[in-house]
Amino acid sequence: MAVKFHIKIKTNENVSSKAISWHDLANAKDKKYQSRANSRSHSTGCLYRPVTLLAAVLLCCSYAAQTGAQSASGLPYPCDSNIYCYGDLLKTVQLARIYSDSKHFVDMPLVDEPEIVQTNFAKLMDDTAGNPSKEQVQEFVEANFNEPGAEFENWSPDDWTESPAFLANISDAQYYKFATNLVALWKDLGRKISPTVAENPEKFSQIYVEKPVVVPGGRFREFYYWDSYWTIDGLLLSEMTTTVKGMLENFLHMVAQFGMVPNGGRVYYTRRSQPPYLIPMIKEYVDYTNDTQFVRDNIGLMEKEFNFWFNNRTTEIKLNGSLNSYKVALYNSQVDEPRPESYREDYEMAQQLPEQQRTQLYVEFKSGAESGWDYSSRWYNSNGTNRGTLKNLQVTSIAPVDLNSLLCYNAKILAGYHKLLGNLAKAVHYENIHENIVRTIEEVFWDEEDGIWYDFDIKAMKRRRFFYLSNVHPLWSGSYNASNAATVTARVISYLKSQKVLDYIGMKYNVNLVGAPGGGGEYDVQLGFGWTNGVALRFLNDFGDRLTSPPDDGVDTSGAPAVDTRSSWGIAVLVSTFINARLFR
Numbered sequence: 001m002a003v004k005f006h007i008k009i010k011t012n013e014n015v016s017s018k019a020i021s022w023h024d025l026a027n028a029k030d031k032k033y034q035s036r037a038n039s040r041s042h043s044t045g046c047l048y049r050p051v052t053l054l055a056a057v058l059l060c061c062s063y064a065a066q067t068g069a070q071s072a073s074g075l076p077y078p079c080d081s082n083i084y085c086y087g088d089l090l091k092t093v094q095l096a097r098i099y100s101d102s103k104h105f106v107d108m109p110l111v112d113e114p115e116i117v118q119t120n121f122a123k124l125m126d127d128t129a130g131n132p133s134k135e136q137v138q139e140f141v142e143a144n145f146n147e148p149g150a151e152f153e154n155w156s157p158d159d160w161t162e163s164p165a166f167l168a169n170i171s172d173a174q175y176y177k178f179a180t181n182l183v184a185l186w187k188d189l190g191r192k193i194s195p196t197v198a199e200n201p202e203k204f205s206q207i208y209v210e211k212p213v214v215v216p217g218g219r220f221r222e223f224y225y226w227d228s229y230w231t232i233d234g235l236l237l238s239e240m241t242t243t244v245k246g247m248l249e250n251f252l253h254m255v256a257q258f259g260m261v262p263n264g265g266r267v268y269y270t271r272r273s274q275p276p277y278l279i280p281m282i283k284e285y286v287d288y289t290n291d292t293q294f295v296r297d298n299i300g301l302m303e304k305e306f307n308f309w310f311n312n313r314t315t316e317i318k319l320n321g322s323l324n325s326y327k328v329a330l331y332n333s334q335v336d337e338p339r340p341e342s343y344r345e346d347y348e349m350a351q352q353l354p355e356q357q358r359t360q361l362y363v364e365f366k367s368g369a370e371s372g373w374d375y376s377s378r379w380y381n382s383n384g385t386n387r388g389t390l391k392n393l394q395v396t397s398i399a400p401v402d403l404n405s406l407l408c409y410n411a412k413i414l415a416g417y418h419k420l421l422g423n424l425a426k427a428v429h430y431e432n433i434h435e436n437i438v439r440t441i442e443e444v445f446w447d448e449e450d451g452i453w454y455d456f457d458i459k460a461m462k463r464r465r466f467f468y469l470s471n472v473h474p475l476w477s478g479s480y481n482a483s484n485a486a487t488v489t490a491r492v493i494s495y496l497k498s499q500k501v502l503d504y505i506g507m508k509y510n511v512n513l514v515g516a517p518g519g520g521g522e523y524d525v526q527l528g529f530g531w532t533n534g535v536a537l538r539f540l541n542d543f544g545d546r547l548t549s550p551p552d553d554g555v556d557t558s559g560a561p562a563v564d565t566r567s568s569w570g571i572a573v574l575v576s577t578f579i580n581a582r583l584f585r
């Protein structure tokens with residue numbers, strides 16, 4: 001008799017359940033799919049209770065065959081692993097403060113099978129009456145986990161070249177050297193995931209992907225979804241088309257596997273995404289290579305990703321006094337528990353709220369991470385202002401103009417590709433979606449008085465008239481009525497000038513020590529960030545023929561951490577100069 005298992009294919013609100021048999025699994029062409037399914041049945045729903053060791057083990061075993069465990073609120077956990085995503089082991093280790101960065105622990109591979117690690121943990125709790133000291137927890141972690149990074153093998157991209165043609169456009173010697181350094185960095189940021197991860201997925205939080213990836217770097221040891229858009233742009237300028245194609249194939253594989261592209265390449269990121277740049281990334285690649293066969297082969301998965309957002313991340317609103325209704329997109333990850341990679345921080349913040357409000361805060365944390373703007377005052381809402389603290393996060397009730405603009409752009413690309421492939425009915429379908437979103441952006445997000453688009457508060461039903469760089473997204477994506485292009489562009493530039501924002505562009509900068517990197521936030525300034533390298537290369541490509549580096553102005557950066565021209569703050573200064581040059585010529 002065929003035994004059926006339910007494999008949850010995860011999207012957040014849309015948890016669809018697909019019955020497959022072991023026979024199906026055994027015959028599955030894709031070995032990774034099989035090993036991922038195995039890992040779920042191994043690691044699901046296994047909760048320690050401070051009873052006896054035997055009872056704990058029995059409890060673990062009885063849960064082992066289940067999938068899709070839920071928290072008491074009824075919402076799913078960040079993933080099904082009771083080591084990396086929820087449960088007493090995770091909570092005990094993260095609250096013990098062994099590592100200053102919570103992400104460190106959830107990036108550590110297991111030494112043994114999850115069941116054995118759970119049994120060892122149950123023993124630790126039993127031996128210490130459920131209250132181990134920090135040293136005892138540390139000893140347990142060191143015995144049962146390896147340091148992060150064990151999941152990679154050495155890899156140097158075959159398609160890397162020292163002197164891609166675009167470098168010849170850069171006339172300034174300093175900038176030339178700077179660009180050469182950035183191109184060299186691709187070799188440091190490339191990662192190939194070891195086949196051991198595919199063979200034993202239950203021992204790793206790293207998601208196995210077949211093709212190498214380029215990561216942001218530093219503590220970000222895995223791919224990040226929206227970062228990859230700018231990374232890929234820089235890789236294409238660097239003529240690394242094979243690497244780019246592989247990264248796109250990985251993303252498409254994840255759409256097939258998860259129904260969407262996860263925030264990043266770890267299991268604890270699989271129930272939230274990031275801004276949907278996959279279709280624009282494919283467009284960048286196809287424009288550069290003319291590989292239209294890639295579109296033909298993958299149009300179905302591109303649509304699948306679009307539909308994830310269009311079906312699971314939208315809501316209908318009616319403007320006050322209007323009969324028209326509008327479909328607006330929002331970030332919304334309905335998942336309980338602290339973010340595993342920021343467990344202690346989220347947990348401690350939630351403790352300051354009454355118990356019944358904590359799940360919603362956890363949802364807001366994850367939805368903020370899904371936006372990529374984690375965290376910005378953009379998501380604070382106290383009495384309609386953008387002031388407050390993380391406790392005032394209201395991501396799920398703010399319709400972001402950039403997300404709506406991005407989906408508009410996605411629909412336009414899909415319409416164009418369907419036309420190219422001769423699927424005329426589909427082309428019309430996506431053209432209609434595109435037109436509807438353009439109308440929504442004009443009628444909901446555009447502020448005629450200020451001459452700019454704003455995010456929209458769907459509780460108060462009004463625009464949030466605060467400056468964020470995301471306000472100009474529709475100008476970039478072309479999500480406005482083409483006949484108004486000249487007026488719209490002039491108004492947006494005048495808005496930017498009025499805000500004086502172009503004087504202050506930077507990722508994290510130091511307001512006390514000009515030119516020095518800043519600090520604070522969730523993590524330190526990272527050296528050689530993948531996506532900012534891509535942005536800098538793009539600017540050097542577009543303006544390198546007319547840029548000259550500033551003379552040494554004697555700025556004292558002696559108090560600043562040692563960084564070189566590869567750092568993200570240096571790049572931000574460069575980009576700011578370029579933006580000024582372009583807009584105010």
Ligand SMILES: OC[C@H]1O[C@H](O[C@H]2O[C@H](CO)[C@@H](O)[C@H](O)[C@H]2O)[C@H](O)[C@@H](O)[C@@H]1O
Nearest residue numbers: 216220224227263341369372373374522
């Ligand atoms: O460059 C990678 C990403 O870095 C930030 O977010 C990531 O770190 C957060 C804290 O560890 C995590 O919760 C989030 O989900 C991660 O994406 C940054 O805010 C992102 O925009 C960026 O993609």
